[in-house]
Amino acid sequence: MSRCGMIKNARNTPRGPQRREESLSRDRIIEASIALLDSKGEGGLTFRALSERLATGAGAIYWHVENKSDLLTAACDSIIARTMASCVVGATPEATIRTLALGMFDAIDAHPWVGSALTHTAGQLPMVRIVECLGQQVRALGVADKEQWAVVSALLHYILGVAGQNAANTQFARTRSIDRSNFLDAMATVWSQLDPKEYPFARSVAGQLRVHDDCADFLAGIDLILSGIRGLRADRIDLT
Amino acid sequence: MSRCGMIKNARNTPRGPQRREESLSRDRIIEASIALLDSKGEGGLTFRALSERLATGAGAIYWHVENKSDLLTAACDSIIARTMASCVVGATPEATIRTLALGMFDAIDAHPWVGSALTHTAGQLPMVRIVECLGQQVRALGVADKEQWAVVSALLHYILGVAGQNAANTQFARTRSIDRSNFLDAMATVWSQLDPKEYPFARSVAGQLRVHDDCADFLAGIDLILSGIRGLRADRIDLT
DNA sequence: ATTATATTGGAACGACGTTCCATTTATGTC
DNA sequence: GACATAAATGGAACGTCGTTCCAATATAAT
Structure with a gap:
């Protein structure tokens, strides 16, 4: 009855970890998903690979998880929650926003797939977390109520834009099995050979x-x- | 020999449209792809659906197109090229940048899939076009050489961020067969019911x-x- | 006409997300 | 401890996708 998005452990059992020790759980699945995404990239998360790593079948995973989109959002949220939690300090609101932005940059550098995952989590938990952190600082900056959303939205979209591009660059480089700097170098070479009449900048x-x-x-x-x-x-x- | 990315019509035939009138061509394929993406959304572009619409087989399409990624990039570039071409005027550089941004917003509103496609075209033609347009205006604004890239990059990433989110919202709403405003309304409702302690903003x-x-x-x-x-x-x- | 090349249509392959269900494991009741 | 009920599991099977392959056809060259 505790299927998928339902409340977990509504009637909590009295003692110890019920069921056998190696049992499946939403957290164990998310943890494995993150490991898979980190090591194999965006395309590395498949229910088959996940089944193998967890030594189970695909059906068992679907008992704990709605579908792949739900799984990806959950994995993404796990990273974002950690990132937001580790950036609460800061002298001024501006400094805090910089720290928060830097935290996001580092998180996406370490887990490039988060960048593209964030694009598909519109209005869901990961996004709310970021909006909340940004919003509190924007308030502290003394921005008028009416303008707060526009300002937060600007910061958010800028961060998401960079996140998406960084993720794409890393992913692009990975599929060609070169590293990111080599990719940027190749891109610079192509750009430098563009027609000066049409593309001077x-x-x-x-x-x-x-x-x-x-x-x-x-x-x-x-x-x-x-x-x-x-x-x-x-x-x-x-x-x- | 004129396979895929090769030069087309290197040795141009003397008169008229060679081959039969209804013959396949890269442009016809791209045109059909755009129509498919516009009407069925991101997931609507399939080699099978494309085959049917063009009354041919999948193999024939692959003669003119490298793969799906290449096809999507080409379709995206087709939209971006039109958009950039229609926004060259403007009184001041700032006004031109606003016009350009607005043009991008409208283009993505009309073709939501462009938003997500742009995420996967790092360093390729569509992006170069946008960078070029932005760059010329940033130069005209009198920004120092050393700072030009950072400034263009900020504008670009912000635009891409909004593009990606708008695309995601529209797509999200489409899969649930509701319209965008209903989606935003539902999102607002969820947000308004969040825990005031944890998510005041x-x-x-x-x-x-x-x-x-x-x-x-x-x-x-x-x-x-x-x-x-x-x-x-x-x-x-x-x-x- | 005959050859060579460019292009086409569709069958087939492997991988994916997802569904289904028989089976196993735990929980609650007497 | 035996039994009934529910939770959880593992894996086979389905339909769809991108892609490859290749026999068949159309065009161009000789």
Whole structure:
């Protein structure tokens, strides 16, 4: 009766771990899924691979998990929850937002699949966690109530955009069994050979691509938005 | 010999459309793919459905197209190319960036699958087009050479982030055969019922979610970044 | 006409997500 | 301890997908 999305352990049994020690559980499945995704990439999570790793059948997994989408969201949420929990400190709201953004960047660097998973969890738990963390800091920044959602939304979408691209780059490099820097290098080479008439800008930044620091650029973008938020507040004060 | 990515029509035949009128071609395949994606959504693009619509076999399609990823990228590029071509005008660089962003928003609203397709085209043609358009305007804004990539990257990632989320929302709603606004309404309801202790912010903005305008929020984010860029330039002028 | 090449249509393969169900294991009752 | 009920398991089977393969056809070249 405790099927899938139902409440787990509604009537909790008195003592110890019931059932045999090696029994299946939602947590064990999620844990195995994360291990699989980390080691084999986005495409590595299959019910067959999962069955083998857990020494069971596909049907047994479906008893604890709704479907693959549910499983991926749960795995994603597990990473996001940890990440959010580890970034609560910070001197100023701006510093906290930077720390939080950096935490997300590192999390996605360590688990690239989270970047693409986040794209498919619209409005669900992982996203809510991020929105909540960002929102509390935006409030602390003194942004007016009416503008809070737009501001949080800007930060969120920017972070999700970088997350998605980083995930895609890593995944792209993995399928060609080269590493990320080699991929960026190859991309820079292609860009530098574009037609100067049609693509003057792309051609000119190709060199910067080769030596740039993903993380620094990411934080520069966060600072750009934070600076824009400061402008919002300045406008408000000017009017009073 | 003109297989897949090879040069087409290297030795062009003298007169008229060679081969029979209804012959297959890369363009006809891409056109049909777009129609399929628009009408059936992300999952609607299948080599079987494509075969049926084009009255041919799967093997014939593979003669003109490398694989599904190549096909999706080409379809995506077709939309992006049109979008970029239709947004070249504008009074100021800032206005042009806004127009461009708006064009992207509308394009993804009309073809939601483009949002997720863009995530999987890292460094390829569609992305280069967007980078080029943004880059030229950022240059015109007077941003220093060293900072141009970071600024373009921020705008690009923000746009891609919104694109991906909008695509996900539309797709999510489609699979449940409800429309987008009903989905956002349902999401707002869930958020408003969250634990006030744990999710005070998410709970408080739930109401705004119900009545907000996606496009307005998107443009507000663009303005936030543009405002941050203005700040960059101000700093630079202060130093000289 | 005959050969060579470009293109086509569809059968077949292996992998996937998911469903189904017979079987096993635990829990509650007398 | 024996029995009934429910929870949980493992694996076979189904339908769909991307992709490959290849015999058949259409076009071009000689």
